[in-house]
Amino acid sequence: MSIFKKIKQTIALMREVDLDALGKISEKIDLPEVMAAVGELDDRQLQGLMKMLKSQSKKGQHKLPPIDGDFYDLSLKLSDEQRELQLEVRQFMEKEVKPIANKYWNKAEFPFEIIPKMAELNICGMAYKGIGSRDESFLMEGIVAMELARIDVSISTFFGVHSGLAMGSIYLCGSDSQKEEWLPKMQKMELIGAFGLTEPDVGSAVAGGLGTTCRQEGDEWVLNGQKKWIGNATFADVTVIWARDEETNRVKGFLVRKGNPGFKAEKMEDKMALRTVQNALIMLTDCRIPESDRLQKCDSFKDTAKVLKMTRAAVAWQAVGCSRGAYESALKYTKKREQFGRPIAAFQLIQNHLVEMVANLTAMQTLCFRLSEMQDQGIMTDEHASLAKVFCSMRTRDVVSRAREVMGGNGILLEYDVARFVADAEAIYSYEGTKEINSLIVGRAITGYSAFVS
Incomplete structure (x- = not known):
């Protein structure tokens, strides 16, 4: 191979790499001198140089794999409708929540403006039959919980308290009339729920005895005690309160409406986690609840455990x-x-x-x-x-x-x-x-x- 042919091939290859880069190089080095040096290379050395230049030309074209945490492609096991719902929830979180997640988390405030937009997804109460949710399966309830938490665990927790614990308590333990009154509006997120089980002195030991008590006086129940770590309770329209019957020592559930006398929810401050979630310390002081707001199908902690x-x-x-x-x-x-x-x-x-x-x-x-x-x-x-x-x-x-x-x-x-x-x-x-x-x-x-x- 002649020196001129070698140089011609080399220049052509270098041009494929990046013409702009070649122009910048010519400002710093003597290209004729470089070409002369290339002409003195034997075939083996020239092939090595060309291989190196080709490698460099492909480097900028290297296509990286997509960023996807579903390494085993479990999404392929979903139906087309379920996959569509998953992606809609993902898009909602990416568009509406991700841009504001850090701001609200840092301020320990809740973005109430997202609730109407979240309601449009029609995803509340997905595991409950016949209340109008878009999908009726525990699998999709889990997929939705994952998609929410993938962007913001606080929003996923807010949703889980409302759709899972609060709606679930009414669905499993409420009478037909209680379900009719609460579930349709909660499913549309027109009313928001909270779930009050944990107490200042009773966490893991709730099954062994609650400090919050209830006693019946005619057609009313009187509740006294405290609850702690109750998500959504500072603004919820209804809070499910679990209390120990003073007479029978059995656990009962109550639907405490927003603004009920004797019910006070105080926001907990200075948390290091789930700062967007509005956890509350609840104080119940001779809080009177009508019998009609007692969960009619709950008579022991076993019913609470089902939730x-x-x-x-x-x-x-x-x-x-x-x-x-x-x-x-x-x-x-x-x-x-x-x-x-x-x-x-x-x-x-x-x-x-x-x-x-x-x-x-x-x-x-x-x-x-x-x-x-x-x-x-x-x-x-x-x-x-x-x-x-x-x-x-x-x-x-x-x-x-x-x-x-x-x-x-x-x-x-x-x-x-x-x-x-x-x-x-x-x-x-x-x-x-x-x-x-x-x-x-x-x-x-x-x-x-x-x-x-x-």
Whole structure:
């Protein structure tokens, strides 16, 4: 091969790389001298140079895979209608909530303006038959919980309290007339609900005895006591209050309407997690409730437990959403953030963290998917739900921790979202039954021995 042919080929290849870059190079180096040096290369050396230049030309064209936390493509198991609903909820969260999530979380305020827009999705009470929800399955209830938490765990919690705990209490324990009065308007989010079970001195031990009491006086019930950590209670139109009957010592449920005398909800301040959720300390002082507002199908804590069992799977899905949001945010960051001349996603240690994260996330997703299938089939037990809550809340802690780690110092800034997921994961770890309590439920099922303190 002649020197002129070599130079011609080399120049043509360099032009393919980037003409602008070549022009800038010519300002700094003597191209004729370079061409002369190229002409002295033998065939092996020239082929090596051309290979290197081709590699450089393709570098800018490298197509990266999409950022998607559904590594095992579980969405393919959904029907077309279910997939459409999932994507609509995702679009709503991306468009309406994500731009304001950090602002409201930081201010510890709630974005009431999103409620009418969320109502248009028609997703409240999805697991309850015959109330007009867009889909009637526990699976889609879980998918929706995940999509909400993927952007903002606080909004997912607000929704879960309203649609799951409050509506679920009326659906499972209310009379037909109570269902007719409350559920249609709650399903449309015209009325918002809260759920008051936990107390200042009674959390995990609620089954052993509530401090809040009720006593019947004619056609009324008189409630006294306190409730703590009650989400939505500062603005809810109705709060389900669980109290111990002074006469029978059995647990009963009551629908306490907004503005009822003797009911006071005080906003809890200075939280490090779920700051957007308006948790309240409730004080009940000779709060009189008509018999017509007592949940007619509740006469023991076993009835309360039915509500918790039904909603615990959705909390596991929230953990999936929190993890997915953190993982996808971290993956996006590592593809853009460059150190030592290349994206940090190209480094081995970063990839190891990302693989650990997607492995945990995939295990959580597949577990919850199967759990919701069992719930729809009517074969889910307490221990099934508890295992999901235990595993997913633990793995979420690991995922958000690794997400923060790969982002370095930026991981603690709200603008990158992961810091919020890290904090909110701590709330998921504790509510709807702590890791220890749910572990004992599973332990009892697999050993046949109860390790609960009696």
